[in-house]
Amino acid sequence: MLAIACGVMVGNIYLCQPLLAQIAQQFGIAEKAASLVAVATQIGYALGVLLIVPLADMAKPALLVRWLMALTTIGLAAAALSPNVPVLLVASVCFATVTVIPQIPMPLAPTLVAPEHRGRSLGALSTGLVLGILLSRTVSGAAAGFSGTWRTPFALAAILSAILLFIVPRFLPEAPSGKAPTRYRDLLGSLPSLLRHRSLLLSMGMNFCVFGGFSAFWAMLAFHLQAPSFALGPAAVGLFGLWGAPGALIAPVAGRFSDRFGSAPVNAAGLCATATSFAVAGTWGATSIIGLILAVNLLDFGLQSGQVANQTRIFGIGEAIRGRLNTVYMVATFSGGAVGALAGGLAWTFGGWSDVCLLGGGMTMTAGIMLTMDRLATIYIALQRSDAE
Template sequence: MSASIPLKDSRSGTLAMLAFACGVMVATIYLCQPLLAEMARSFGIAADRAALVAVATQVGYTLGILFVVPLADGSDPVKLIRRMMMLTIVGLIAAALAPVLSALLVASVSIAATCVVAQILIPLATTLAAPEFRGRIVSKLSTGLILGILLSRTFSGLAAEYLGSWRAPFLLEALLIAVLFFVLPRYLPARSTGAGIGYWHLIKSLPPLFRHRELQLSMALSLCCFAGFSALWATLAFHLSSASFGLGPAAAGLFGLWGAPGALLAPMAGRLADRWGPGRVNACALVCMAACFLLAATLGRTSVIALVIAINLLDFGLQSGQVANQARIFGLSPEIRGRLNTLYMGVTFGGGAMGALIGGWVWSVAGWVGICWLGGCLVVMAALVLGCASVFACAASKTPAC
């Protein structure tokens, strides 16, 4: 996986292992999505209340990004990552044993707040190679991350279906992270940039970073796109279990697998971002996402094939946009990449929490078509932001190409 990218002081297979770790860790916050209908039945609650589990994971991940990821600029990554893994394992076991919805919500917030390892690894990996490889490194690790998001649903749905309980996936995920706990540190550098910086100094240094226009643009685009992505995925299990399909958690989980091809095309976005710039990649990503919601709102109401195509468009669009956004912000100072990623991903998963929360309400009011309209409106908002930013950039540069 890393053969075409020369890395500094790293062992063979480093990028492959880091990408795998990104996928495994981020998977913990998406295990619940194909299980929401089963959780609702298990606890005897309405669908919109079960959807709060998906909201809790997004909120927890946002908190972890804001208050844990800044340590990446001032701590030994081996110690930091191992501590986060151990806490995630404890949270997963607590979720599997949760007797009531409130306990599951608390465990979900805890799991998500401590599984932010991917957001530490991605900026760390960009320091291992020359700047001209930045987009490709981000795309490789982001591919691992998005595959973790998608395949976690497949893993979760199948495990719940064939082991007879929605609790089983949480225990299996805890076991997988326990194995990674011993393997991953062998591939990490001993120290991160800026080691020794105090925690509160790192936290206080976050607000001034909002001045960077590259960060502002990337955050706005990602908030809109991830909100639409989360709204669709948080309600897909309900759509598939409706009278139009009558499918269970295994089928909902398999949509993660069927949507994987779209994510596997993401390395192309990294190369294009390095060559053409992030803006053009963002534009292509938004076109794909718009096509997804249009297809899902029409043929996707009753056709599984149409839904599979729509999910691939959504996954490719989101992943490509994320690669472009992170390549843009990592072009700023290397010493602040961890904190830039903190702000960027904090807003991203804040958008995810907003999308899951609003999506649960929209589903109860307007059903699947309402979800698709919500996603389409969010894509239009992102397109307006990108268009305005492009106009302002061209006016500032006053280049003939504009």
């Protein structure tokens, strides 16, 4: 049930992506301006992770989720009724800020299982999370295509969030899992001290880059598929979420491999898949639907496996601070998403689809350099210790 909730609530951030071309048409604005809606949701989610998710270490999870779901419902309804783009942008930031519900059970999951199954538990929730990201586009595109307006998906999401408000909190504990500062100011003040952990900085940096490329790809896919070579509408764009679902189902396997072999090999495999995805999308996928479907699956596998590996790594730092570890990690992730969506819009304006794929490939290569440097540093430190002994 928690995996389903993660998927549904995170989907609120991505349901706008297949609608961007339709939003641009109905409001009579440029494509680059419409892409700011996707940027707004990424910024809002990053703010929510920074300001709200730390409360998972202090507040009662069930009560916290009830309030967040109620506010999410109101924000989505406001987006559906937006009379113009500025109001839609404000509403998008607001509902994205409070739809951070998936990040509340994520730090709780490892506390409910044995340490050797930490990766598997995260894999289960991450499967729901990524399927929600992908399938929200499918449902959103289909609803907009059949109804003829981009407002319908937002209205449906508001109704679904209101229904979950009465169900999901029953599956969450009434008390926080660990000891944390009792004052909100102290809770936020403790976040910078977490950056002393090298494993956290590595995970943050890699996911900033990979999620940035992922966001650039998906934010611009609607415009690419509406180009003359494809001439597809929002319903067809949304179906690409469904085509990419198989890649998301790798999450439990990635969790098991992280438990068994460590996070670094899983990260390496994920980065290879992501780099290949952008190469395929920029060449074969420039004119072929089949090429894009292959690229989407590789991209989803790369993001998902890397996400599970990164969270397995950082949640091993300490149980009592997992909520705050997840906070700084996800702030980096969705900051990367906002940067990627914004940069993707600029790349599309200046060079089209090929530049968007080059951007994603470059961000993936940067993540690969980070992982390589960390492994070399680890080997060097081990050799130094060996020589000292």
